[in-house]
Amino acid sequence: MKRLIIITILLLTATAMVTVIYFKNLNNTTQHTSLVLRTIPNNAALIFEFNNEKEFYDIYNDNKLFVNLLGEEKIAELAALKNTLLQNSLIEPFLKQQSIFVSLHPQKNDAIDFILTTSVAKDFNAEIVNQLAKQTNNSLVITSIDIGGKQGYTIYIKEIKKRFYLITKDKYTLAGSFSKELISAYAKYDYRKEKQAFVLLSERQSTNSLANLYVNYVALSPLFEQLFINKNIDIFKSFRQSPAFAALSINYKRDAFMFSGLTAIKNEHSNGYWDLLINQQPVVNRLKAIFPSTTAYCTSFAISNPVKFEDALSAQQAKSKLKIEQAILKKIKTETSIDIKKEFKALLGTEFAIITTRYREKIGIVQLKNGSKMRAILSSISKTNSDDSGLLNYEMLPQILLGDAFNILKRPYYKVIDNYLLFCNSLSELMSYNDSYINRKFLNKTEGYNQFDGLLTGQSNMSFFIQFRNAESLFKLDLKPENYDRYTSSAIGWRNFYGAAWQFTTSDKSYYTNFCMGLKTDTTTLKDTF
Secondary structure, eight states, X not given: OHHHHHHHHHHHHHHHHHHHHHHHHHHHHHHHHHHHHHHSOTTOSEEXXXXXXXXXXXXXXXXXXXXXXXXXXXXXXXXXXXXXIITOTXXXXXXXXXXXXXXXXXXXXXXXXXXXXXXXXXXXXXXXXXXXXXXXXXOEEEEEEEETTEEEEEXXXXXXXXXXXXXXXXXXXXXXXXOHHHHHHHHHOOGGGSXXXXXXXXXXXXXXXXXXXXXXXXXXXXXXXXXXXXXXOOTTHHHHTSSEEEEXXXXXXXXXXXXXXXXXXXXXXXXXXXXXHTXXXXXXXXXXXXXXXXXXXXXXXXXXXXXXXXXXXXXXXXXXXXXXXXXXXXXXXXXXXXXXXXXXXXXXXXXXXXXXXXXXXXXXXXXXXXXXXXXXXXXXXXXXXXXXXXXXXXXXXXXXXXXXXXXXXXXXXXXXXXXXXXXXXXXXXXXXXXXXXXXXXXXXXXXXXXXXXXXXXXXXXXXXXXXXXXXXXHHHHHBOHHHHHHHHHOSSSGGGEEEEEEEEEEETTEEEEEEEEEEOGGGTTSOOOO
């Protein structure tokens, strides 16, 4: 009996020691991640984190995910850095088990460049960098310089014939970039004077993750401005202008980037859909089954309680300084005796979406509880063309009834088909969708859609989807010419992706988030170089 008690005590002691060590390592990892993220300038839109281990590079060396996402030039730069610095026998011991952070930043002249940031072991010093130049058969030429008041180095990499600028931000942090302007701004950046721009993953999620993605949604718009001619491009507009931050971990998939985690809203009164949906429950997404085959990109919403949604929208609009919504609703009530807000609230179903087709058609689709009743109500406030369609007599109604995502439909034509309400800016667009509906020419009938859709979650409250092949005709006019040329001229690039989707599902005053970007099936067997 005594022997059994002694063994039990020893086992409990050993378990306690392992637990302490485990959580100590977790805390150290989390602390290092937090410190490194704080040093990165908060104009970064995206930060990709991965562990500098051979296993990571090996996993992604048998597909084309990264090279198609970043392009051949950027992937060549990263590959050269991996071979000459990150995995160099002199440097690698100081980076062992350390995370590498690759952050994207908009630059002048419509450029987008990256900073590589990492923490290093405390015994790392400048002499280590100097020793790199003395290695046999070295492909580097290293010069010591001052960069933004910090100890820095110009590292000429012969393999790609480019200069990489490296600095020691402090005794624990190394950072570098191929842009001298960008690394100089990084050297001068004082995070103590700035707000924290990124949230962290939970310790458990970070520990089990092969790679992580941090997103600053507000900073996505400046990034889009580097790519598109129109600064107010409506692609994903509803979420890239929001005061939100995401911390997502990767879920390995051979033919797709898949990340999941939480999106946190930093402003509790962001005055957007985030506020309107936060108290809704997740809803199974079925409306996508009737999206037209020509869909280029779309924004979809799903609500468990339409009445609560409409009440929240009315309260939000009541706080508007312009008060336009209230004036229009009052005018409708005076002229027609119809309380359109009340009637619409009673008939609204659980899903609605705004779609842009490859022909730049704008289509609003709203699920209804009773299409016949909605048809009768709308006929009283419109010029009818037939029993089930017409032109609304009043402007801004879609926006007033469904929120800002519908503000591109100023005074649209409408049509009720079964239990769906359609909004379009022209009668021809309305008839085009009607043809798609009658003849079942839907996106889910096209090649590749169901495979991609199978990667997505079945329910959400807000989602954004882009189909790259259909969007290409829009990119020709919307992208800046040099960006469109890069998009179409290379056999490797975003054209090899079928589509991308962000999905947001309410979860305890935050949004559980899924991001997916999947390759077309004929590109998955090519070999990567990263």
